[in-house]
Amino acid sequence: MAQQNRVEEAAFTINPLSDVAGAEVVGLDMSQPFDDAVLNAVIDAFQDHHVLAFRDQDLSEDQQLALTKRFGELDGHVSRTAKGKKSPKVHLVCNLDADGNPSGAPATFGSFYWHTDKSYHDIPSFATFLHARELPPAGGDTEFANMLMAYDGLDEATRERIAPLRAVHSWEANRRNSGNRPATEEEKLEKPPVSHPIVRTHPDRGRKSLYLGIHTSHVEGMPVEDGERLLNELHVHATQRRFVYVHEWRPGDLVMWDNRCLLHRVIGNYDMNRYRRVLHRTVVKGVVPV
Amino acid sequence: MSLQESDEKMIEVIPTGAMLGAEIRGVDGSRPIPSETRQAILDAWHQDLVLLFRDQQLDIEAHLNFASVFGDLDLPAQGLLGLGRERHMPDEIPEQVNIISNIEENGKPIGALGADEARWHTDSSFVERPIGASVLYALEVPPQGGNTSFLNMYAALEDLPPDLRRRIDGRRALHSCVYSSNGERRPEFENVTDVSKGPGPLHPLIRTHPATGRQCLFLGRRLKSYIPDLPVEESEELLDALWAHATQPKYVWEHAWRPGDVVVWDNRCTMHHRKPFDPASRRRMHKVHTMGEIPA
Numbered sequence: 175m176a177q178q179n180r181v182e183e184a185a186f187t188i189n190p191l192s193d194v195a196g197a198e199v200v201g202l203d204m205s206q207p208f209d210d211a212v213l214n215a216v217i218d219a220f221q222d223h224h225v226l227a228f229r230d231q232d233l234s235e236d237q238q239l240a241l242t243k244r245f246g247e248l249d250g251h252v253s254r255t256a257k258g259k260k261s262p263k264v265h266l267v268c269n270l271d272a273d274g275n276p277s278g279a280p281a282t283f284g285s286f287y288w289h290t291d292k293s294y295h296d297i298p299s300f301a302t303f304l305h306a307r308e309l310p311p312a313g314g315d316t317e318f319a320n321m322l323m324a325y326d327g328l329d330e331a332t333r334e335r336i337a338p339l340r341a342v343h344s345w346e347a348n349r350r351n352s353g354n355r356p357a358t359e360e361e362k363l364e365k366p367p368v369s370h371p372i373v374r375t376h377p378d379r380g381r382k383s384l385y386l387g388i389h390t391s392h393v394e395g396m397p398v399e400d401g402e403r404l405l406n407e408l409h410v411h412a413t414q415r416r417f418v419y420v421h422e423w424r425p426g427d428l429v430m431w432d433n434r435c436l437l438h439r440v441i442g443n444y445d446m447n448r449y450r451r452v453l454h455r456t457v458v459k460g461v462v463p464v
Numbered sequence: 465m466s467l468q469e470s471d472e473k474m475i476e477v478i479p480t481g482a483m484l485g486a487e488i489r490g491v492d493g494s495r496p497i498p499s500e501t502r503q504a505i506l507d508a509w510h511q512d513l514v515l516l517f518r519d520q521q522l523d524i525e526a527h528l529n530f531a532s533v534f535g536d537l538d539l540p541a542q543g544l545l546g547l548g549r550e551r552h553m554p555d556e557i558p559e560q561v562n563i564i565s566n567i568e569e570n571g572k573p574i575g576a577l578g579a580d581e582a583r584w585h586t587d588s589s590f591v592e593r594p595i596g597a598s599v600l601y602a603l604e605v606p607p608q609g610g611n612t613s614f615l616n617m618y619a620a621l622e623d624l625p626p627d628l629r630r631r632i633d634g635r636r637a638l639h640s641c642v643y644s645s646n647g648e649r650r651p652e653f654e655n656v657t658d659v660s661k662g663p664g665p666l667h668p669l670i671r672t673h674p675a676t677g678r679q680c681l682f683l684g685r686r687l688k689s690y691i692p693d694l695p696v697e698e699s700e701e702l703l704d705a706l707w708a709h710a711t712q713p714k715y716v717w718e719h720a721w722r723p724g725d726v727v728v729w730d731n732r733c734t735m736h737h738r739k740p741f742d743p744a745s746r747r748r749m750h751k752v753h754t755m756g757e758i759p760a
Contacts, residue, residue, distance in 0.1 A: 353593030
């Protein structure tokens with residue numbers, strides 16, 4: 175059901191995109207400053223839908239940074255650009271090689287796997303903003319799996335079993351699990367492994383969700399093999415299609431999602447050697463998962 | 465649980481008599497596998513490279529659990545390439561499972577690969593980090609045809625004529641991701657006209673198995689393969705010679721499927737091939753992959 179919002183001159187509509195997650199926001203220009211009333215309306219919708227797609231946007235990098243800061247503290251990036259430079263605050267997500275040409279062999283494969291952004295940090299991300307600048311004619315979808323629903327879908331015995339457990343997340347595990355070149359010593363030093371509860375409580379609404387993804391390696395205090403097996407089982411459960419919303423990008427989309435209760439991944443369902451897919455990414459720091 | 469474990473008999477390993485392959489008796493893949501049994505299975509697997517478990521009954525969940533005896537679960541080819549789910553897969557099947565079948569329902573195939581020949585290949589070598597095990601479970605098999613053959617790539621390397629071995633020492637080959645093993649082009653990729661420029665990762669031609677420490681030949685798939693830094697003609701000639709050597713019948717074990725068979729092969733040190741079968745007959749297999757390593 176569409177929801178009308180009238181906050182001063184800003185009139186915008188929020189339309190749910192699926193029963194699992196996702197809503198589009200139409201009629202709001204995110205390149206311009208907005209007041210707290212608009213901010214609160216957006217945050218409310220975000221709590222309900224976990225993924226917001228602001229349609230028909232055109233933000234410069236500075237405007238995207240300014241927008242992102244309205245939601246909290248900016249997060250840095252461990253990954254390197256195709257040329258090996260440390261990523262700036264606005265991170266380029268693209269299928270371009272070091273010469274700037276479209277390529278089917280991306281610099282990193284990590285985003286093809288289910289993950290939640292920066293779960294290898296002590297304080298992982300709260301929200302990610304991704305702004306489409308260049309898109310293939312079709313495809314390059316982003317999939318989101320709703321971890322609140324995945325948790326609700328577990329049987330009582332499994333919930334009790336995993337309630338006290340913590341999974342180990344690391345940049346190194348990400349590199350290994352996603353088939354990338356191993357992490358460099360410099361990267362390992364910069365980001366040693368951290369552990370987070372497998373069941374986390376959403377800081378805003380108090381609902382429980384699973385907290386998993388490609389950055390995990392094993393479970394704290396459990397034989398490595400048993401932990402891997404448990405994480406495998408939970409992962410298979412949590413990524414069933416009934417928990418997944420597929421976002422098909424439109425030109426001008428600015429998508430914001432909640433890393434605290436979603437896994438996501440990109441789908442390479444387009445000719446990556448021919449078409450350019452370029453998005454600008456900014457990330458807001460979250461809180462320590464509990 | 466402790467009762468189950470003490471009841472568990474030692475497994476029986478019956479080698480096929482060919483250069484690879486063994487049947488394992490005394491394992492019910494639908495039940496939890498105690499760690500000693502698991503170790504015995506892995507030892508046999510590293511020794512014989514391909515294991516056959518007869519008369520199994522695995523639902524999807526049991527299949528995934530049994531596969532994880534051989535490592536962490538990985539995705540089917542389509543998912544490994546970042547292309548999402550196989551188009552034919554019904555929503556209720558988890559994405560770690562692939563259906564290999566020629567059966568059509570409502571005019572649409574329910575699985576991959578049809579009824580044609582699948583050429584010699586090793587699974588998923590077209591990604592940077594290829595998979596480890598393939599765990600293939602037969603639900604329906606045709607009355608004839610559709611046999612799967614396996615090659616021992618350790619033996620192929622050990623016997624490699626010294627001149628060929630010298631020519632590939634330290635060299636890598638391109639493993640093209642454009643075509644699947646039945647020769648069909650994946651629609652996401654354009655046809656490759658110049659093999660030296662096609663998409664796909666480079667892997668060493670001689671690979672060391674991470675568990676056994678033994679070296680083997682790692683060829684992947686022949687179609688649009690290329691050995692960098694060589695003129696295309698020379699690369700073609702060298703690859704042809706390697707493939708002719710590696711696919712000799714003496715390195716082969718051929719398996720005729722029965723329903724209930726689970727066959728687990730190690731993609732790091734074997735290749736496999738499927739014979740065509742009558743498209744009017746029904747064949748349905750479920751397949752699960754486990755993670756491997758970046759070849760070194």
